[in-house]
Each structure stands twice: as C-alpha cells, then as structure tokens.
Amino acid sequence: MARAYSLDLRTRVIEAIEAGLSTREAARRFAIGISTSGAWYRAWRSSGNLEPGRQGKPKVSKLDAHETFILALVETDERDITLAEIVDRLAAERGVKASLTTVHAFFAKRGITYKKRQRTRPNSSDRMFWQRGKSGSKANSISIRAA
Incomplete structure (x- = not known):
C-alpha cells in the first residue's frame, strides 16, 4: 500500500x-x-487541517453492533447454519445488508471456525487417492483409437 x-x-x-x-x-x-x-x-x-487521513481497511465492521444476534444463531443446538443463511437472517430480521465476505470476516476476527466432520471413516485397507505416474510415463495416459 x-x-x-x-x-x-x-x-x-x-x-x-x-x-x-x-x-x-x-x-x-x-x-x-x-x-x-x-x-x-x-x-x-x-x-484548516492538512493531516492525511487513515489508510487501509476500517477497524470496525457494520456487524459489530449485531454481534449477540449473530453469535446466538451459531450457538444453537443445531450448529448447521451457513454463511448465506446468516446473511439472509440479518437482512430479514435486522434489515442489515451484508455479503458473505463480511460475515466470514466477522467470524475470522473473533477466531470462530466450524469444520464439519467427515461422514465416513477413511478406508484403511485401500488408498483413498489416485496416484499419479512420474512425469513423462505412460502410466496415466489414455489412448484413444482414431476412427
């Protein structure tokens, strides 16, 4: 900057x-x-002032005033609410227009993350990814017969 x-x-x-x-x-x-x-x-x-203004992102978010409402949405027994649903609820119930990025930044600023668990256990008897061949080998190539 x-x-x-x-x-x-x-x-x-x-x-x-x-x-x-x-x-x-x-x-x-x-x-x-x-x-x-x-x-x-x-x-x-x-x-009468010549001092430069502050540069960069603002320190406050428009969602800071609605912190208790947003955190109440997340702290329910069913913690399966998406950022898009939070945006919709803010618009419907509070009249606040916010983007997904703004809501994500709100949670990131507070160190709040929620990762969903995998639904199944990893398979221990078989590999779970496709291994690539070495560069230049024909192990990964697909041959198509010309018509």
Missing part, C-alpha cells in the same frame, strides 16, 4: 496556491495530481 504524502509537501502546495498559483499550476510544480492538490486545498479551506 502506498504511503501518504508528507506534511511538508502538503504545506508547500497550500502555500503556493495561497500565493496565487492555480491548483493545476501547483500540481505541475510539485509533480502531484491535479485532483490531489485541489482536494488538499479544499480540505485546508474547510477544516
């Missing part, structure tokens, strides 16, 4: 615009984007 421009550069751009340069001329002079210099100047005029 790219870093924010330095506060020194931001200050010099604002001072140049205040001295009479246009945002385009200031952008050209300091080798930055035109929209960047305009955004910095607008932010400085409205709030």
Whole structure:
C-alpha cells in the first residue's frame, strides 16, 4: 500500500496556491495530481487541517453492533447454519445488508471456525487417492483409437 504524502509537501502546495498559483499550476510544480492538490486545498479551506487521513481497511465492521444476534444463531443446538443463511437472517430480521465476505470476516476476527466432520471413516485397507505416474510415463495416459 502506498504511503501518504508528507506534511511538508502538503504545506508547500497550500502555500503556493495561497500565493496565487492555480491548483493545476501547483500540481505541475510539485509533480502531484491535479485532483490531489485541489482536494488538499479544499480540505485546508474547510477544516484548516492538512493531516492525511487513515489508510487501509476500517477497524470496525457494520456487524459489530449485531454481534449477540449473530453469535446466538451459531450457538444453537443445531450448529448447521451457513454463511448465506446468516446473511439472509440479518437482512430479514435486522434489515442489515451484508455479503458473505463480511460475515466470514466477522467470524475470522473473533477466531470462530466450524469444520464439519467427515461422514465416513477413511478406508484403511485401500488408498483413498489416485496416484499419479512420474512425469513423462505412460502410466496415466489414455489412448484413444482414431476412427
């Protein structure tokens, strides 16, 4: 991820615009984007602040407010609810639109995983996978007769 421009550069751009340069001329002079210099100047005029904003993903999720509801769905006796069903229940009962990825990230953030067991035991008398032949061998090739 790219870093924010330095506060020194931001200050010099604002001072140049205040001295009479246009945002385009200031952008050209300091080798930055035109929209960047305009955004910095607008932010400085409205709030007087030149500090860069926080970059990256937000620390909070929109599902944090519904934590007890979601965890109650999972903690039932029948723990066989899918992420898609959780998304549907959130939309129907809470009016919250969320994607599967958002719900998955909600559980991953809390370290909650649920893996279903295999339905049958592995067979101990026979191999459970197909072994490939060595590279270049004809053991795995299928021959098709030409018509």
